[in-house]
Amino acid sequence: MRTDYCGELRADDIGREVSVCGWVDRRREHGEHLAFIDLRDRTGVVQCVVDERHDLRSEYVARVTGTVRARPDGTANPTLATGEVEVGDCQVEVLSAAEPPPFPLHSRTEVDENVRLRYRYVDLRGERLQRNLSLRAAVNSAIRRSMEAQRFTEVETPMLVASTPEGARDFVVPSRLHPGRFYALPQSPQIFKQLCMVGGIDRYYQIARCLRDEDLRADRQFEFMQLDAEASFAGQHDVMAFITEAVFAAVEATTGNRPADPITMSWTDAMERYGTDKPDVRFGLELVELTGLFEGTEAKVFQVECVKGINCKGGGGSLGRNAVDELTRKCRQWGAKGLAWFRVGGNGALDGALTKFMSDAEQAALGPAMGAEPGDLLLLVADRRQTVRDVLGLLRLELGRPPVTEGGLHFVWVTDFPLFESIDDQGRPISAHHPFTMPHPEDVGLLDGAGEELLAVRSQAYDMVLNGWELGSGSVRIHRPDIQRAVFRALGIGDDEAEERFGFLLDAFRYGAPPHAGFAFGIDRLVAILAGEENIREVIAFPKTQSGADPLSNSPTPISDRHLDELGLHVLPPPAAG
């Protein structure tokens, strides 16, 4: 049916008789007979010169047979890859007529996403999604090649698994053969890949679909793809090297360049300097520690556990009172009591509502501590340390985060995460990762502590961050029963509970578990950044909206009573409004 792709015809092809197939991208008619038809397929467009009358309209599907020829002098189109040639003496065969598209396919107008999703099959024809999906395919392919070159074996793990109470909310699937019982769709292949290690697979990988029933965001869908990997007889640095190699192979395959080596930063450093565990190091505006400067201060707002600030360079002039009020409002929404701000005057003196509560020494020290120059705006938050970090971390992004397409690719490995993220009401620690994460070897002794002391225990867990996006995380897993017992004891998990929740994994470890470590990273996010998209929906063929619906297929839908009966399910009426 077809001899060539539209977008691949070149001067070399002049004189050849070709058949091309595709969609009518655009037509330009001149009188009753002559028309220029731009025929489009996934490779691009080629101009076809049609001399007979044809009813060819936008998005008609056609097969055109003709002779490739040079365009007449002065009519070549240098903006087009096929611009030196055209297909002449065309015979046209309409393969499908088409209604006018529900929205323009070219990228000059940003069409409402709901409309694009309802007609996703039309949207997919556009240059943007064609480019993004082929980039995605190239990333997947490069990752597979890289993992295989590093002697990882691809293993497929089940989609219907046992529900576990930890972590994200599960999607559940009712069992027909076991009424009243449910499978869960996997949040990740975590348990299975560790079982693979016990099973001697040695190095496992999978480009795995993972599902979590949590609220959607620009960087989160219900279902997403991860490069999931685990290696036996390997530690943190081995795994970081494997993953860096796979990610860099994907970047190189799609951009042609190998990125700069990742920097490594401890979790504590990331939190103190960037206010987040996923630092975007493309820009400055780092958090400055000011707690010591305000020690013994008279100013009540600064008599707190922690004071930190951001120097918004030049913000004294560029940000007016309304803008600063808006920032204050946001800081309150993020959990701060307020935002203290000072404009730096021409002589370096500070101007702000709080100066009257501060000593001369404090006023004199604040500017130099923050590297202030005339015209800067100093933004301070005082509160519990965790609140200060969180709020200033968000404020920093608000003030300076560049668009995804700017600033290059800055990879960061964040290491030495705490083993426990916080202490609950009963004084028990809450796992930061999962309870099989190996503590830092220097901190194993601290596991016998209690309460707040446990928060000092570091773990051998590590995240890969790219331009402020958390690409993924991994850890060294506990394979020694004594350490596992100590962690469970710290978490307040008794033997019976451990058996009930994680029994089959613990059983497996009794039969010869190699030391192992692993990682998983989100392919959607990596592809989005490489594609210059702020939103992973732009790199997913059929994504869901923020409310978890698919405007194309109308999922989720009700199911029939007969179907429910078969599953032994009864649907309650929705809770009454009000």
Place this chain on the structure above:
RNA sequence: GGUCCCGUGGUGCAGUUUGGAGUGCACGCCGGCCUGUCAAGCCGGAGGUCGCGGGUUCAAAUCCCGUCGGGACCGCCA
């Protein structure tokens, strides 16, 4: 669970602040003219429940309340 933004012919917008006839722009669509265009050009035309419901008013796209849909974010995502 919460905060904020958006909803006007097929598409993108203006109009909403300060209520006064569905007013306007660009693209697309339909018809006509046009033999070297390429975002073709020129002429003409069609196309509207201003998301939906209620309220205020002589009068609502515009003000108020509610609701639905979309988006960004907080919570949530071990």
